[in-house]
Amino acid sequence: MPRFFYSLIFLLCLPLILLRLLYRAWRAPAYARRWAERFALGGDLRAGGIWVHAVSVGESIAAAPMVRELLARHPELPVTMTCMTPTGSEQIRKLFGDRVGHAYLPYDLPWLQRRLIRRLAPRVAIIMETELWPNLVAECRRAGVPVVLANARLSERSARGYRRVLPLVRPMFAALDWVAVQSAAEAQRFAALGVRDTAMTVTGSIKFDLKPSPAVIEAAAQWRAGWGQRPVWIAASTHAGEDEPVLQAHRQLLERHPRALLILVPRHPERFDGVARLVQQSGLSLVRRSRGAQPGEADQVFLGDSMGELMQFYACADLAFVGGSLIPGGGHNYLEPAALGLPVLSGPHRFNFAEISQLLEQAGALVEVADAAAMAAQVQAWLDDDVARERAGEAGRKVVEANQGALEQLLQGISRLL
Template structure:
């Protein structure tokens, strides 16, 4: 009955969902493409193998080591990766090319999920982090497809949201065949929502198993050589409301470090042009990565308006600020800069990565700031004191290395279900 009511509400809301899709297509034309896939028609599906679902860019990047390992371990099994957003789709193709099949996940209506599963005939479904849909999970159960939640995370805020619809989600969580979750507190939250204790393992976060590729490090070194010996800091995955704070901080920083370069990487591509205008309005000289030219000594901001290059941008920097944290967004992946040995800055809103950010903060690798003044001051301190910055960066790398191994534990669990 709960899923019936949920599906009925979904159907009633479908005109609004399509209207929102049209609006997003107006803002970002990529949303206007491949609509049939959202109704389980078309797409590059590879039947009879492993199905991985990663909602967008962050989850696709997190899934990459797992997908590559699965391709190596089970070369006889095709892999299909689904997502929900054009940026996620672009990231998947950039990461894997034609090694994997790829399509958008259809809307969560029973007959659409049933059609996708019938076409895909997966031996296992692996869902990254928290992208759970009641009908998707139920239809996998109906078809006898085991469902794994990989790298599961559940913040207190998200858990409270799920509790408000516990009548709907408790059967969904109880139906999962295995949950590989990041931490003990998150395991408790999952169990409070109906997950079975015997089907749950604390594996740690596979994001700790991140290893920057030699190509990324080499590319970043080439860029830095072209930029001269100037100081570089990055503000990555920023959201609306944060760019203004970052630019204000950079203006303050330039008073003490006139040759400092800011790499500004907005989280969403549809904001690239708007952020470029903000930079110009702030009176700062700008070069866009999409222009294909390197910043000169007179350029003060490099706008990272490209896809799939975030790690290379990080590898160019001396200090990193991770966005989504000055506004109530919950933060983004703090381990990417930490793995590269960068001292890390965050705003106060880091509830999506609370355990990870606390580990880094307690080790001295992360500093929390609340406004432009504090951001400029801490970036300036680390640029002035390279020994302190290096110690913070090394502490972050030590945290990353000490917590590695989650990927192997996850792969072992998946292997038992295949």
């Protein structure tokens, strides 16, 4: 009965959802395309194989090693990936081209999910992290499709939100066939919401199984060689409200290191132009990646306004600030810079990656900063002390290597359900 009312409310809110989609299309034109897929029509669906759902860019990148292994281990089974955002869609196509099918996930109404599942006829549905929808899970169960929650994470904040609607979500959690969860603390939260103990394994995070591409590292080395001997730091995946303190910290840093270069990579493409204006208004000289130019000696900020190149930007830097953490966004993937041996800065809001960030912090690889002054001071400290900076970066790399192995456990669990 709770799911009936959920579906009814969702249906009644659909005009508002479509208006919001129109508003997002006004800001980012890609949202205006492929609307039929949001109603389970069209799309490149490859029936009878493996279905992977990754909501957006971060989840698509996290899923990539798993998808590559599934394609290699089960070549007879086609893979279809769904997502919710144009940036996620672009990332999937950049990662896999035509090797996988791809479409947007439809809205979570039972007849739309039923239509998608009927067209896909998947052997297994793999949902990345926490992108759970009551009707999606219920319709998979009705169709006899096993559902795996892969690389599952659940912050205390998210768990509190689920507990407010427990009558609706408990059947959804109880219906999951297998949850590969990142940590024991998160496993307890999932169990409290209804996941069966027998259907859950603590595997760790597959994000630890990140292996930077040699081609990316080589391309970054070529970029960096053309910039001369200058200190470089990166502020990656920044959100609105974070660029200002980052630029303020960079201005302070330039007083001691006048040749320092900041690579600034906003999280969302619709913010690229606005952030470029913000840099110019701050009085700092700017070069944009989208224009095809490389930073010259006089340039102080390199704006990473491109898609799919974050690891290459990281590989150019001496240290990294990871965004979504100065504002209450929960942070982003700290393991990407750590895997490259970069010391990491984070704001205080790390709840999306609490356990991972704590591991890095305890190893001396991550330092929390609360504002521009603290950020500038720590960036300067690491740039002034090569030994301390390299020690912190190596500590982070060791944390990544010591926690690898989750991907193999995940793949074995999926194979048992195929």
